[in-house]
Amino acid sequence: xxxxxxxxxxxxxxxxxxxxxxADNGWTVYAGTRNVERDQELxxxxxxxxxxxLEVTQxxxxxxxxxxxxxxxxxxxxxxxxxxxxxxxSLGQATFEDIQRVFDTNVYGVMHSxxxxxxxxxxxxxxxxxxTSSVGGIVGQPLNEIYCSSKFAVEGLLExxxxxxxxxxxxxxTLLEPGAIGTHFNETVFNHVAKTGGILEDEYKPIIDSxxxxxxxxxxxxxxxxxxxxxxxxxxxxxxxxxxxxxxxAAEAFVSTKVSNDPTGLESMLKVRKLQLNL
Numbered sequence: 429x430x431x432x433x434x435x436x437x438x439x440x441x442x443x444x445x446x447x448x449x450x451a452d453n454g455w456t457v458y459a460g461t462r463n464v465e466r467d468q469e470l471x472x473x474x475x476x477x478x479x480x481x482l483e484v485t486q487x488x489x490x491x492x493x494x495x496x497x498x499x500x501x502x503x504x505x506x507x508x509x510x511x512x513x514x515x516x517x518s519l520g521q522a523t524f525e526d527i528q529r530v531f532d533t534n535v536y537g538v539m540h541s542x543x544x545x546x547x548x549x550x551x552x553x554x555x556x557x558x559x560t561s562s563v564g565g566i567v568g569q570p571l572n573e574i575y576c577s578s579k580f581a582v583e584g585l586l587e588x589x590x591x592x593x594x595x596x597x598x599x600x601x602t603l604l605e606p607g608a609i610g611t612h613f614n615e616t617v618f619n620h621v622a623k624t625g626g627i628l629e630d631e632y633k634p635i636i637d638s639x640x641x642x643x644x645x646x647x648x649x650x651x652x653x654x655x656x657x658x659x660x661x662x663x664x665x666x667x668x669x670x671x672x673x674x675x676x677x678a679a680e681a682f683v684s685t686k687v688s689n690d691p692t693g694l695e696s697m698l699k700v701r702k703l704q705l706n707l
Contacts, residue, residue, distance in 0.1 A: 430455060431454075431455050431505045432455065432456045432457075432458070432501045432504050432505050432506070433450050433455050433458070433504075433505060433506040433507075433508060433664075434458040434459075434460070434497060434504055434506070434507050434508070434545065435450075435457065435458070435459050435460060435508040436460040436484050436508070436510050436537070437484070437510040437511030437512060438460050438479070438510065439459075439460075439461035439463055439467060441609065441653050442560060442609060442656045443459065443460075443510040444459070444467075444653070445652075445654045445656065445657040446508060446510070446653075446656070446657040446660050446661075447459040447477055448471065448474055448657070449654070449658065449660070449661055450657075450660075450661065451474040451475075451477035452474065453661060455476060456478075457474075457478065458478050458496070458497055459477060459478065459480070460480060460481075460482030460484070460493065461479045461480070461481065461482065462482075462483065464479045464481050467479040480492075484509075484511045484533060484537030484538075485532045485533060485536065485537055485540070486540075487540045487544060490541055490544040490545075493544075494545055494547075494548055497548055498547075498548055503548055503551035503552045504545055504548035504549050505549075505552045505554070505555060505556065505664075506555070506556045506558065506664055507541065507545045507549060507558070508558045508559075508560070508660065509538045509557070509558070509559040509560065510559075511541075512533060512560060514575055515529075515530045515572075515574050515575045516571055516572065516636075517571065518573065518632050518635075518636075519573055519574060520632065521630070521632060526574070527574055530574055530575060530578050531578050531581075534579065534582065535581045535582060535585075538582055542557060542589075545557075550597060554600070555598065555600070556599065556600040556601075556664060556669060557586070557589075557599060557600070557602070558602045558604055558660065558664075559582055559585075559586055559602075559604065560604045560606070561582050561583055561603045561604060561605050562575075562576075562579045562606060562607075563605055563606070563607045563674070563679050563682045563683050564576040565579030565582060565583040565603070566583065566605065566672075566683045566686050566687065567682060567686060568580075570635055570639050571632070571635060571636050571639050582603070583603055586601050586603050587603075587671065587693065587697060589601050590671050590697050591697055591700050592701065592705060592707070595701070595705075595707045596707075600669040601669075602663060602669050602671060602672070602673055603671060603673070603693070604656075604660065604663075604675060605672055605674045605683070606656055606674070606675040606676065607650075607651065607675070607676055607678045607679035607682055608650040608651065609650055609652070609653060609656065651675060651676045651678070651679075655676070656675045659673065659675045670692035670694060671692060671693030671697050672687070672691070672692055672693035673692070
């Protein structure tokens with residue numbers, strides 16, 4: 429019986445690279461995308477890779493995917509909640525619709541995915557939930573308060589789940605925390621800025637100009653999606669799964685001040701588990 433992974437947000441970037449990596453290593457992969465026919469044709473040589481139409485903001489879409497996995501596999505070993513929406517506007521500039529869109533995908537999408545997958549995960553021998561967070565889920569950044577707050581919410585969600593999911597449900601929990609990645613993600617973010625009026629001529633302009641200049645200088649060689657996929661493959665093979673895992677040295681350096689006392693997040697989580705559940 430092969431191991432089974434379901435990946436949301438797998439039409440490009442980290443999700444796609446991870447889907448291909450796992451399929452090529454013998455896993456049965458169910459990859460969520462909005463372009464099933466295109467992706468299935470492009471990657472037809474990966475016989476264990478199955479693209480399915482999936483929209484994390486629609487629980488019925490997720491349920492259809494999990495129903496198929498149930499019928500074809502009977503269990504799910506790993507759920508990778510990777511679908512995400514980037515955003516670069518200050519709270520004072522953003523519309524409510526923009527804010528809601530970010531949280532619908534980045535927070536509620538993760539919640540919908542986990543809720544839908546739980547029955548299948550509990551049928552696996554060693555189930556594992558992984559969510560793609562960000563260094564922005566640990567360290568707040570200028571003009572990123574909406575995006576960062578959505579990732580902070582995901583961090584709080586999974587950290588809380590980790591206090592009891594392993595001892596009571598036998599499910600490991602990990603937050604994947606990349607820094608800058610060489611994908612279309614950042615391009616999409618800046619395209620959204622352009623489509624919604626560009627860099628506005630207001631009091632925030634000097635700040636956003638400075639941020640973009642600094643970001644471009646610091647991230648001339650971003651991490652590749654393929655190297656993140658390698659990290660995820662190594663992660664699922666670990667005997668003791670970390671709660672938090674940065675995917676590069678640059679990401680580790682960026683958050684070092686905040687995480688130096690507990691890099692994996694396990695020490696604090698285990699302390700809370702003992703204090704509040706006596707486990």
